[in-house]
Amino acid sequence: MTRHVDLRSDTVTQPTPEMREAMARAVVGDDGFGDDPTVRALEERFAEVVGKESALFVPSGVMGNQIAVRILTRPGDVIVAGKSQHVVSFEMGASARNASVQFALVEDSSGELGVDDVMEVVESEKDHQVAVAMVTVENTHMSAGGAPWDIEHLRTLARALGEKPLHMDGARLFNAAVATGESPRDIAASATTVMACLSKGLCAPVGSLLAGPTELMRAARVERKRLGGAMRQVGVLAAAGLVALDTMVERLAEDHARARRLGELFASAFPESGYDPATCRTNIVAVNHPQARQIVHELGQRGVWGDTIAPRRMRFVTHADVSDDDIDFVAEVLTHFTPAS
Secondary structure, X not given: OOOOEEOOOHHHOOOOHHHHHHHHOOOOOOHHHOOOHHHHHHHHHHHHHHOOOEXXXXXXXXXXXXXXXXXXXXOOOEEEEEOOOHHHHOOOOHHHHHHOOEEEEEOOOOOOOOHHHHHHHHHHHHHOOOOEEEEEEEOOEOOOOOEOOOHHHHHHHHHHHOOOOEEEEOOOHHHHHHHHOOOHHHHHXXXXXXXXXXXXXXXXXXXXXXXXXXXXXXXXXXXXXXXXXXXXXXXXXXXXXXXXXXXXXXOHHHHHHHHHHHHHHHHHHOHHHOOOHHHOOOOEEEEEOOOXXXXXXXXXXXXXXXXXXXXXXXXXXXXXXXXXXXXXXXXXXXXOOOOOO
């Protein structure tokens, strides 16, 4: 079998032996009735970690984001978001389909939203435009190469919004925490609601969590059921999530170090891209190139699996199942690689 290194996403990670063992011996109940003790333990643990009153276990990060949209808006409302955020570009139009809302998009190529840009949209309510119901940020910002938000910038945005809800798509919240040295609680403090995935860098097989005020999380449970996300003896999955929170966060620094090396390799292999590996602060290398799709295809044939997130933007993601030896293999492939003309 030809060797390959799977850098398509950190969603491809396999659950650890400790997770599999915890899943096998998990105490379960019917979570639809609120009777699963392992799920409750996971929700309470996450709420504590991010400093919120309550949390809800959901099957996916997309569902977590979509529930947040449904509980913080009404049909016809406007959401301010970055134009390349996941909730805008990578959820198949779910917000319009599920909540009948519209987006006011601002520049986010750096991974952050400009406070002035956001407030210009918010204040346009005074000029006969639709009122903004909420603002959403992504931390880390996938499309921007896993860029984490500066915590002071987050606080400034939250202060400017006042009582206006702020949702944080923190699918890779723990990558942001490790990269910046800030605690998940401090990062999430500026947000009304926060979502984080267990099934990316933390290696759990399934699941994400949404946290916020208790009353909002009560409403979130109703929306989870409406979206078909109410589960039954799901403690078998929550058990892996608890192990993920206990054992997989600090090791994310290893993924970040490997990604920086990977970024240096891509910068060297494709100098025409203008990619600066210093911008790689977490586990995502995202490079612009006019031949992005072709390069991803041809590297895949050589055993280096990546993906594209735009016609001319390719992405490679490190994770727990990528070793230093794997990065050496990528280096060897890139040494002899030139895209076909």
